[in-house]
Amino acid sequence: MKQRITDPSQLFEMAVAGDRGALARLLSLIERGGEDARTIARLTYPKSGSGYTVGITGAPGAGKSTLTSATIGHLRSSDTKVAVLAIDPSSPFTGGAILGDRVRMQDHATDAGVFIRSMATRGHLGGLSLATSEAIHLLDAVGCPWILVETVGVGQVEVEIAGKADTTVVVVNPGWGDSVQANKAGLMEIADIFVINKADRKGADETRRDLEQMLDLSDIGHEDWRPPILQTSAVSGEGVSELWNTVLAHREFIMASGKLAQRRSFRLREELRAIVERRLELRAREICTGEKWDGLEQQVLNHTIDPWAAADDMLKGIGA
């Protein structure tokens, strides 16, 4: 019986040599977020920077997975390698991720040129956001030239995660208004390319006008790149090759204009800040246990002291 390898350095070497099982295990360690995740970050970070990430985001049911799957098909027709990270929000209460849509990508499950992986949150979205960055560094470091990151663009943090790509594709449907009401502005802000998927449905022209108008009214696209609005039918594959050509055009534009470097350095700053916060959160969790904590908690519950005073008391010790 083969012994299960768990050492991150050894797994990383294997993954660089093309071992998909090792890559999957590294991603599990990143997802778990402990000391191993940190070791992996140290190994991969210096070797990352040459891969290109394309974000695909939108409301649930917009057809992101089908579109991602069709895009994989398009890339594989020219033998281009591609990795997909599907970020799944999960319930804060049950810890279970909803991975239903993943089945749509099983067409590509046996293709050695495609690597597909779902990532879910354990604990909180801040952790998922950081894990997403680290997973991208890893896929990049093992030599994936294209990394597609599929996310649900619903809540604020989810949109933040969706913004981690070099090129971001926002997928909408005819009559999209209601489902993204809460963060239309956020989605507008991160979109480099709009795709009206299921464009054969009623309302596609209206949705296009709606988007054009929002672009006209916003600050977006008054620079050199106005987000184009494409139409696809991901199920039939219509419009998918045009979409990919537009991704390539956007990539060329941000490379030539220096915006790619700007974008990446901004993202890296955010990541660094997230790491500092994460370290402090872990420290908070350490602090918020023990006898002293229990005593203060009881006093707050009795309304003897207020929560801020209790927090002050706990934090005195660590100079924060």
Add this chain to the structure above:
Amino acid sequence: MKQRITDPSQLFEMAVAGDRGALARLLSLIERGGEDARTIARLTYPKSGSGYTVGITGAPGAGKSTLTSATIGHLRSSDTKVAVLAIDPSSPFTGGAILGDRVRMQDHATDAGVFIRSMATRGHLGGLSLATSEAIHLLDAVGCPWILVETVGVGQVEVEIAGKADTTVVVVNPGWGDSVQANKAGLMEIADIFVINKADRKGADETRRDLEQMLDLSDIGHEDWRPPILQTSAVSGEGVSELWNTVLAHREFIMASGKLAQRRSFRLREELRAIVERRLELRAREICTGEKWDGLEQQVLNHTIDPWAAADDMLKGIGA
């Protein structure tokens, strides 16, 4: 010309005496989240605990605001005072809250027995979550017997905020599946009462069966309270008085069973932990500036060191 009062203690005294302007200003200070917010927490915390909060949550477009407005109408018909907090997620990019739905509540704008207030995030959702707790303490401390908290139940953090109530009403529509796909499990977990709003639409019976089945399969409702599933048409007011009677029944149940005390003490613990994290985050923001930080950032951008090593270096000083 009257001088604008900004002292939290004075504003609090005025708010207790019934001054709505003072109350609104206090809520703005809480929303801003600075030192004043902390002073307000110190003032209100010891006086809070007698108000009752009812959360109303669901996907965008489910009719939460209309239902809230109809509930206000029902309460006012028996001259019951009520306060409404409408929590609006805003874009992380533009900082602008989307308050469109608030117009539906303007029927009650001139009624002295009703206090309505929107709260949005400036910065991050963690801050909004804390501000929501503090706003509830304040409304409670100034003597609001009923506090309705309306939230959009989309992302994970949003659902977390929705869980801050004593009784939580989850509003769904016929054919709700798609719009909440990402966090159905989270919504199931926090629901004390389900409302199928727009129940005159096609698919209401199917939605009810769907909910019943999910309740059967889950751990929920195997205790003494199984979340009832009501039907309303908020626009016509149908089912609204039944909804309120069910809220009262749930309240009676959790008071008698000791679950209300449990729930509140759990929430208070979470709040305390959030305050500790918040303090540490503020400390992180202080740390992540200055010459040393700029230098480390540059080294990370040059790939000379990895982000974790840089964070370690910054945090050494504060014992975290």
